[in-house]
Amino acid sequence: MRSLANAPLQLLRNLGAVLLLFTALRWVFFFTYRNSFPDPEASTFLWLTIQGLRFDAMTIVIANGPWILLSLLPIPWSGNNRWRSVLRILFLTVNIGLLLVCCLDLPYYGFNGKRLSSDVLGQVGAGLRELPTMLVRYWWAALVFVITTVLLVRSTRTKAVRDNGPWITRTGVFIGSLVVLFFIGRGGWQYQGLSPAHANDHVGPVWAPIVTNSAFTLGYSLTEPPLRARNWFTEAELDRVMPLRYEIHGEAQTNKPNVVLLIVESMGREYLGSLNGNSGYFPFVDSLCAHGLVLSNAFANGERSNKSMCAILAGIPSFTDDAFMNTAYAGNAVEGLGTRMKEIGYSTAFFHGGINGEYKFDSFTKACGFDRYFGKDEFGDDTFYDDHWGIYDEEFLQWSADRINELPQPFCSAMFTLSSHDPFVIPDRYKGKFPSAGSDIHESLGYTDMSVRRFFAKARQQPWFANTVFVLTGDHTFQYNEHPPWYTNPAGRFSVPIIFYAPDGRFSGSDDRVAQHLDIVPSVLDMVGYQGTIESFGQSVFKRDRPNRAYIQLGGQYRFIEDDHLLLFAGERATGLYDYSSDTACARDLRSSDPERAASMSRTIQAAIQRHAEALLRNEMVSR
Known part of the structure; x- marks a missing residue:
């Protein structure tokens, strides 16, 4: 029976390593922008971490869905070394990508005051042009990415395992694991799956950027239509x-x-x-x-x-x-x-x-x-x-x-x-x-x-100056x-002046x-x-x-x-x-x-x- 648990346990071990890295990145993000947030008490710190785990776990399970399915499938060659190598490459590709998104947003949040979303795709041209400058200016974000990637690679090295139990039992383990991961992947058993709005519900607007993560907000925005017709009013x-x-x-x-x-x-x-x-x-x-x-x-x-x-x-x-x-x-x-x-x-x-x-x-x-x-x-x-x-x-x-x-x-x-x-x-x-x-x-x-x-x-x-109105913002x-x-x-995050000036003193x-x-x-x-x-x-x-x-x-x-x-x-x-x-x-x-x-x-x-x-x-x- 112990061998039947090898694949699920190894899967949880690898996903748990990614979850810990996401949690670490959450607090790197907080300390980067600590002046934008209140000083958290110990209880607040713990509560933010717990709430953040929901968003992190959901993000990780959804992104790793194909890898999870392939890892748990009760197939005869599940212990084959080549098969396990393919799965490891898939796992590292997906999760290094997730870490990259989160690390990119460490400096990018400073420009927008929000977690990453699909609109970043419209900035690709300027972003590529400015990439060398950004790497120099925000070298620390690149360093964080390298460190988290190395930790991910080293902490998820595993040996090939073979589950030798009956096919029907292995299928049961497969289905049971998927049920558990399904609820994790929707963020719980509430009526609707997690959305950015749930962060406000549980921690308030000030702390919401801490609780979510950039891979989650990017993925969520990519699946949402840019506009939906509403019928609140005739x-x-x-x-x-x-x-x-x-x-x-x-x-x-x-x-x-x-x-x-x-x-x-x-x-x-x-x-x-x-x-x-x-x-x-x-x-x-x-x-x-x-x-x-x-x-x-x-x-x-x-x-x-x-x-x-x-x-x-x-x-x-x-x-x-x-x-x-x-x-x-x-x-x-x-x-x-x-x-x-x-x-x-x-x-x-x-x-x-x-x-x-x-x-x-x-x-x-x-x-x-x-x-x-x-x-x-x-x-x-x-x-x-x-x-x-x-x-x-x-x-x-x-x-x-x-x-x-x-x-x-x-x-x-x-x-x-x-x-x-x-x-x-x-x-x-x-x-x-x-x-x-x-x-x-x-x-x-x-x-x-x-x-x-x-x-x-x-x-x-110039002769036109005296009869000109200037509007500055x-x-x-x-x-x-x-x-x-x-x-x-x-509100204050968006506060700008609007000024009307005219040389004749009309304003x-x-x-x-x-x-x-x-x-x-x-x-x-x-x-x-x-x-x-x-x-x-x-x-x-x-x-x-x-x-x-x-x-x-x-x-x-x-x-x-x-x-x-x-x-x-x-x-x-x-x-x-x-x-x-x-x-x-x-x-x-x-x-x-x-x-x-x-x-x-x-x-x-x-x-x-x-x-x-x-x-x-x-x-x-x-x-x-």
Whole structure:
């Protein structure tokens, strides 16, 4: 009878070794991002480990399914050395792949603030180009991968075994083992298999990234459709709760202002001294805040540049893991900011010093109505190429000011900086010139701020400057460094400034109502006197009676901000309700104490999800 247990025991021994390595990687991940999480007590540490084992075991069993079946099959040659060699190669290939995914996400989480998902496939081109730099910069992640791989190979060496029991008994062991592994593979015997939402249920949103693992979230996202039609509301109900058509009745302008929309790479709210009571890293942008209108409680709708671009230029929320421009719906008709501005006589152009075609910015901005695209190729001088992403901000913004001079007025130009993107390369002559606080991003932010200051200095000398409105915002925040506590919670993680500045002083003060990137298109149109109907998930920030809302989706979890409350929603239900303004760690779930608000906010985010799915599935982001 003992021989009958050899194969299952050997199987469990090998899977157990992988499970221990996953647990070790979980705590490597935690200590890498320890500043993004509270300090766990011993009981919390133990509970997180136990809950993490469920996700790890499920991931390992599913990924090793073919190997498990082949290892347990009651076949005559199960003890053959060649057969066992084939099984070992299969086992190592699968599990080294799992370890690679988890180790890749050790540095990658810092860019997105979420565990790995299918959208990473859209980053392969840039990732391969930057691979040598990333290996040098994040050498420790490569070292962790090598160590875990060596441990896996050494700890799973086994000798060939032969189960000599009767066929019927061996078949019984095979079936019994599969039943046990089936329940492990679905994460337990609950009604539904484990999903990322279950992490929130058991440990709360702050700890959810610790409990899951990157191989699990990647696999889960690959099996989920990017969009599903929802039937929570009838069409009439949806039009009432979440209308897509938005009426704009801007005041008529006798002299339409030019518009420059400046999107600054990684400019999170936390980096502006004027909004945090410190010196910050954007002294020039802070000076604009002092003479403009600052939306101090604004949020990015995405965690990456291409997602934010869809919200800022086209008013499309990122409710899919991948950016709209990389989905199957990218061919849908879009009426973006440029499209609407051209309707009222504006010329349009988009400026980005990045490699032409990178992230499909050129094709997407054209779809949004920006007739001219100025990128690295148009700049035409690789002397100022940073060897990573494109032309240094200083030179590109100076050149862009000259190109703006050539645009017929009134014009609407959108500009996107890049130097404050990892690996944060700035010209050698500026190294050590800006505050760094021990972090490369801080120095690059100072360089970008200086570049923006020089752009404004040049623009002030142009005849179009006096009649130009400047709108500044960050594309997203940056995760990979130490943050003040509020900026680590699920809402603060997306906090960016939105600033309206005009030389004639028409804007002033601070507005602490909730705003979002989705509000930029209707706000700009309202400001320049547009009159008509647009399709928009946002509202003009200049309307006093607008709802104070922001919609965010990250790793399959929706974050709905309304006033000072944050609702977390996953699958079909709310998983948390928090007063994010006072409960910094989002530790006090208010669903039980405030069920009416939880129900109301759940209904609103459901309407937004259904509306978004219908708009993309039916190609309804344009007026008909």
